[in-house]
Amino acid sequence: MKIVDALLDMNTSPTSELAARYRADFPILNLKVNDKPLVYLDNAASSQMPQSVIDRLIRYQTTQHANIHRAVHYLSEIATREYETARRTLQHFINAREDREIIFTSGTTDAINLVMHGYGRKFIQSGDEIILTNLEHHSNIVPWQMLAEEKGATIRVVPINDAGELLVDEYEKLFNPRTRFVALTHVSNALGTINPIKSMIAFAHQQGVPVLIDGAQAAPHMKVDVQDLDCDFYAFSGHKLCGPTGIGILYGKAKLLESMQPFKGGGDMIASVTFEKTTYNTIPYKFEAGTPPIAAAIGFGAAIEYLSKIGLDAIAAYEHELLNYATEQIITIPGVHIIGNTRTKVAVLSFIIDGVHPHDVGTLLNQEGIAVRTGHHCAQPIMQRFKIPATSRASFAFYNTKAEINTLVEGIHSIQKVFS
Known part of the structure; x- marks a missing residue:
């Protein structure tokens, strides 16, 4: 700010x-x-x-393509290395404490749904309240409405003034002992308004409430430091940052990610499977079931490198x-x-x-x-x-x-x- x-x-x-x-x-x-x-x-x-990202995608597809985390042959090792390098690039881009706090998703919508299913369905109960704002994109409204309907929770909404600014005093008044979660946008996609999220996060934390930030419109336009913001979750998409479609990230504090249930089940998100019991992999892999969008992730990393140079x-x-x-x-x-x-x-x-x-x-x-x-x-x-x-x-x-x-x-x- x-x-x-x-x-x-x-x-x-x-x-x-x-x-x-x-x-x-x-x-x-x-x-x-x-x-x-x-x-x-x-x-x-x-x-x-940019052409450099296009070229990086072509180089992967023509000289490095293989599935990751599953084989010891040359191409698999190269693809795995490049995929994990992209994760570290995203970690440094938003100053996350650890690379395991970066979950690759298909985009911001997927990331928010991951938190709704993984955190919300586990920890939010009947009578609890979730705070949203009048500036939210549908992808940060509908998942929480689905959760509220399933759990019997209530959505509370922060109003805005005629300039398109959040009424922060009204935000603070919404908190009560039933408040369990806050989900708010960093920047309005419809108006461009930059919300004072750092102070809003701090206030929520004073009440013991975790906060998810929809950063889809912020990450392309300003530096994001998740440690400085102290947000619990932060989500954004590659295609708004000169990268490919179908790729994004969810940042989450490691302690919270470890406490969450998986959103999707399948290969690579498990440590062991029997018909009696499945044990889950460590983060971030617990939330990356199946073959991920490898090329898109690598292209996303190349886009971040390009923007960082500028x-x-x-x-x-x-x-x-x-x-x-x-x-x-x-x-x-x-x-x-x-x-x-x-x-x-x-x-x-x-x-x-x-x-x-x-x-x-x-x-x-x-x-x-x-x-x-x-x-x-x-x-x-x-x-x-x-x-x-x-x-x-x-x-x-x-x-x-x-x-x-x-x-x-x-x-x-x-x-x-x-x-x-």
Whole structure:
């Protein structure tokens, strides 16, 4: 948060050449859509992949591919080594204490479900309460609703104000002797709001309550230090961090992971099996049943190495510069309204145009080669809070440019002319 706050007051632009330096690393950005240069502004849904990650995936598939943890032959040993190296890369990326605290999953959704099944179903009982927030993605709502229905637990929700900020005082009032778990997002995918999770985690811990953080939208935009945050669980996905789809991680404190029941049963998550009894493997393997997405994990590690070389601080500074520029341009357009106006946000700009449905906005922008996200963004409670059906969302990455934002602004003006 200190880094982000400092960026808000920056008057200079030391990173303005970041896109020019790294844009060429992304071959898909040369694509044309409807005979127009692609302007890719849907990074909150999925970022693009640099050539170095693509090359790493090809190298694995052509020279290193085998199953892992199961054989002593050359290829299996190589694949196992590269897979575990990727785990250590992710450990260092978020400053986890041990590599065994990093569980490979298929993504953030899978990671949250793992905690719901492994921790929630074991420790949450009838009458217990789970705290969520009004800023959650569906993947951090639905699993807890399923658990609450099964166990007879209750969901409590932290409200937000008109700027899209959590009401932290109300959060603290929700705690009582029945509170057993907190699950909250680090950054809102629909609004870009950065939540004050460190202080919220500390307050929950004062009440003896563990906390899961959905970091899907935070990890691509800022440094994450799980030891500093002191969160109990932290989840994010590879495809939002210039990596492959189908891969993500769950960080969990070792003591908690060891106390949890497995989510899935099968090969590699066991120590021994008889028809009378199965004993489980140690963490992290207890939660990685079956053949994992080996290539995707290795590609994820390569993506993290790529981003680490650029530097998360430099990425955050440049993306905030883009966000400020886009906000300044769009907020002055009559009939266009930005949803979520907090100063503490990442490079996500969610907006509506008077008299135009967001789906029409997306369709017309696509004709100009501009890719934005339209809809409720798997965050329907936020839309209900602002009494709107959907928004158009432009989300920026370090390879985007101010010229692309100008193209977006021109596209918005063109849409208004169509509907005038």
